Structures are given as C-alpha cells and as structure tokens.
C-alpha cells in the first residue's frame with residue numbers, strides 16, 4: 001500500500017542530456033497516490049521530455065524513477081505500461097487506418113489475453129465490444145465507432161486517445177496537453193472526464209489551459225529550462241514572483 | 255473484408271483446377287511454389303512493414319531439408335514437408351531474433367547479410383552436394399495414397415497444400431494477432447505505450463513467414479526432384495521482392511498475381527532468344543511506374559472505384575508502398 005507520505009511516482013535527480021544540451025536537469029518529482037498533479041511551463045521547458053523519461057520512452061542520463069515502490073529506471077517501455085503507468089501523447093497518437101472501435105479493441109486485447117491469438121478469427125474480439133462502446137460513450141464518441149480514426153477531427157482524436165488509454169484501466173495516467181487544440185466545449189468535456197477519471201486514479205498532466213489546471217490540480221510543478229522553478233498549490237504558484245516573471249506574467253501560453 | 259475476396263479466390267481456384275488442360279503441370283507447380291513463397295514474404299512486408307532481403311535462406315532451407323528427407327531418409331512426402339517447415343521455422347526464429355529489432359534499411363541489410371551466410375554454409379556443407387545439389391529424389395506416395403510420380407496427381411497435391419497454406423496466411427492476418435500486427439505497423443510507439451512488445455510480435459510473424467517460405471521450397475524440391483544452390487541465392491531473395499512489388503503490397507492476392515506474372519514471363523523468355531534480365535527489369539520498372547499499388551492493388555481499386563468505397567488517401571496499401579519508396 002502507498003501511504004500518503006511516500007510518493008506513488010517518485011523521480012530523483014532526473015536528468016536528460018541531448019548532445020550537451022540539458023532538456024531536463026536534476027529534477028525531483030513526488031506524485032502522491034490519488035492526486036492530480038500538473039506540470040506546467042513555457043514551450044521547450046522539458047515537460048514532454050519528463051513524460052518520455054517517466055514512461056521509459058527515453059533513457060535518462062542520470063537519476064532514478066520509482067513507481068509504486070518499484071525501481072523502473074531501466075525497465076522496458078512496454079513493461080512500464082503493463083505496471084499501470086500509461087500515457088497519452090502530445091501529438092495525438094491513434095491507429096489511423098483502424099476504425100475508432102478497433103482502436104479501443106487493440107487496447108483491450110492484451111489485458112484480455114487476446115494479443116497473441118493467431119488461430120481464431122477477429123470475431124473472437126466481439127466480446128470486447130461492450131466495454132469498448134462504454135469507453136467511447138464516456139468520451140462522446142459513441143456515434144463514431146465505425147469511422148476511420150484517421151478521419152476524425154483533431155479534438156475527437158484526442159478524445160479517442162484518452163479513451164484508449166483508459167481502456168487499460170491504468171493506475172496512473174500521464175496526459176500530455178489533453179486539451180490542446182480543443183474548442184471551449186470540448187475543454188469542458190475533457191475537464192469533466194479527467195475529474196471523473198481522477199477519482200480512482202493518480203494523474204500527471206501537462207496542460208497550458210490554466211483554467212483547467214486550476215480546476216483540476218491538487219498540486220502543480222512549474223518547469224523552466226529543464227529545472228524545477230516552483231511547486232505548490234495553484235494559489236501558491238500564482239503568488240510566486242519568480243513564476244510570474246518566467247511564465248504566468250508575460251505572454252502566458254493558454 | 256472477407257466478402258470482397260471470396261469471388262476472386264473462387265475464380266482463381268477454378269482456373270487453377272482447369273489450368274492443366276492448357277499448361278504443363280510442372281510449370282503450374284513452379285508458379286504455385288513461387289506464389290506461396292511470395293505470400294510468405296508478403297506476410298512480413300505487407301502486414302508488418304518489414305522488407306526482408308534474405309528470404310531465399312528459408313526457401314532454400316525448405317528445399318534442402320525436404321530433399322534430404324526424401325532422398326536419403328526415405329521419409330513419406332508429408333513428413334518430409336513437415337521437416338522442411340520445422341527447420342525453416344527454427345532458422346527463421348534465429349535470424350528473426352537477430353533482425354527484427356532493426357528498422358527499415360537496416361533490417362533489409364541484416365537479413366541480406368544473414369541470408370548470404372546461410373548460402374555459404376550450404377555451399378560448404380557436404381550434404382548439399384555443392385554445385386550439383388541433392389538429386390535422386392523419389393517423392394513416393396502422399397499420405398500413403400496419392401502417387402506423386404503422376405504429374406497430375408503431383409499438381410493437385412501441391413495445389414491442395416498451397417491452398418491450405420494460403421488459408422493459414424489468411425487466418426493469421428485476419429486474427430486478433432493480425433490486428434496487433436496492423437496496430438504496430440500503423441503506430442509502433444502507441445502500441446508500446448499500450449503494453450505491447452513489438453519485438454515479440456515481429457519475431458512471431460517472421461517465424462511464420464520463414465516456415466511458409468520453407469514449405470514453398472520443400473514443395474518445389476519434392477516436385478522438381480532436386481534441390482540446388484539456386485534456391486538460396488540472393489537473386490532468389492530479390493526475385494521474391496520483385497514478385498511481391500509487381501503484384502502489389504497490402505493486397506491478399508497480390509503475391510499470387512506477381513508470382514504468376516514474373517514466373518510466366520521467365521518461362522516465356524527462357525524459350526525465346528530475348529535477354530531475360532533486361533526484359534524482367536523493364537517489366538518491373540513499368541509496373542512500379544504505372545501501378546504504384548501493384549497489378550492486384552490497382553485492379554482492386556479500379557473495381558472499388560465503380561462501387562461505393564470507404565477511404566482512399568492513406569489506406570494500408572499506399573502507406574506500405576510509401577514506406578518502401580521512402
């Protein structure tokens with residue numbers, strides 16, 4: 001069990017260097033179980049790189065990562081996902097030639113023991129459809145089940161990606177700018193969805209929409225040039241003079 | 255998906271059943287073996303997006319193992335074929351293990367290199383008979399009843415085995431496993447983030463492909479009663495690439511069409527005074543320029559354009575083609 005004292009996801013001295021350039025430098029992160037934690041900062045601050053390090057898409061140059069007490073610093077990428085640490089991508093990432101329903105099915109196949117089944121027809125996947133449709137309804141994609149995923153408008157692709165991620169019933173969700181490029185109406189939907197999802201899960205979220213961040217987050221970390229600038233609740237962060245200078249004050253990217 | 259294939263497949267089967275009235279059975283057998291070889295290769299290229307340049311290693315291994323089992327161990331033909339499949343699959347697992355982690359051109363290069371290594375092993379190994387090959391094969395009775403010394407019986411046996419093998423390919427690509435292969439080809443990082451290990455899936459597909467290529471080689475050795483180095487050369491690896499590209503990537507029957515066109519052309523050119531490699535090369539260039547989706551792919555989209563269709567801009571066929579062209 002994870003007590004409220006120890007972090008569910010913990011990073012120590014996380015560092016990533018690209019040919020002499022430090023995209024992330026000596027970063028400590030503690031994300032507590034059940035919380036919504038936001039990671040904010042100007043473009044190029046290193047937020048996506050942090051996600052890539054935490055989900056083992058990139059190797060860290062230095063540092064250590066623990067998830068639910070387990071050291072995952074050198075774990076294979078797909079194994080991290082199987083542990084229940086699942087992400088969405090900043091650039092929406094779907095299987096374009098597959099239908100919306102098939103996208104969800106793919107996510108459901110492995111947990112249901114249907115990944116390696118080569119001797120049966122695809123109708124063996126029909127039993128996943130009930131769950132898949134429920135997930136699609138959750139993100140208002142019920143009417144699009146048979147559309148080609150690549151043909152969806154941007155906002156709906158994002159919604160599909162979130163539904164696909166949720167299909168794995170992750171214990172912890174990493175969302176990279178889930179609301180980017182969405183209209184106001186979709187932002188309200190996704191905010192509501194994340195709120196609902198977060199009731200039973202831990203969420204780490206990169207988001208430029210500060211209204212959504214304010215509404216959802218328990219805790220916020222501000223990143224600038226790969227380093228931690230500040231950390232605290234929304235009100236604490238807003239009061240921080242340094243943050244205002246670096247980020248909130250000037251031309252805030254919303 | 256299934257329905258759109260039923261008619262062409264049935265038509266093809268009927269044609270193949272009456273073809274011996276017009277063509278020599280042994281010529282048709284050659285076409286069938288090439289078609290199966292191309293289908294095995296296409297399982298990788300079309301459905302996983304991996305271009306292997308060393309597939310003759312498996313075709314040749316199938317041929318040598320079948321010949322060895324028939325000529326020296328006097329195994330029944332069905333057992334000799336099974337042996338050929340098993341050894342080819344094992345070799346496929348080893349070569350696949352070394353290759354599937356590489357992408358694009360590096361995958362092609364490593365398969366070419368390993369394929370050449372296999373060639374040199376067979377060139378040196380005493381049992382292959384070097385330049386002479388393994389001769390003196392008597393195919394015997396298939397399943398104890400079908401006398402394979404009768405050309406027609408041999409042809410229909412090969413047709414039956416090939417049809418079963420094609421049904422297996424269809425099952426694999428249309429299975430839940432095939433769905434994940436598609437997903438990996440479409441977006442590998444996303445598949446990994448959903449907990450899939452692409453290496454494992456690619457290795458499984460590679461092994462399947464090697465096993466089927468081995469079956470094709472085994473059938474050829476059994477029918478022609480000889481196994482030689484020709485079947486393991488890099489030219490043979492190149493030929494299967496050629497057949498598949500001419501037929502069309504991403505179309506189930508594409509490899510069959512390609513194998514029939516190239517096999518037929520070769521047969522025709524061998525009897526004429528024309529320079530075969532030049533004509534084949536020109537035919538290939540023409541096909542690639544005129545039909546970007548291959549002959550079968552182009553025919554399919556022509557047919558679909560008349561009927562209401564679904565999507566075009568980046569369907570798997572064009573995507574696969576683009577990947578090769580890039």
Ligand SMILES: Nc1ncnc2c1ncn2[C@@H]1O[C@H](COP(=O)(O)OP(=O)(O)O)[C@@H](O)[C@H]1O
Nearest residue numbers: 018022023041042043044045046047048049050
């Ligand atoms: N694979 C890479 N190779 C080189 N530089 C990279 C790579 N990925 C990210 N960077 C650099 O690291 C910095 C942080 O990028 P990123 O993490 O995407 O920022 P953010 O998500 O906060 O906008 C940028 O300057 C970017 O150019």
Ligand SMILES: [Mg+2]
Nearest residue numbers: 047048049090
């Ligand atoms: Mg980013």
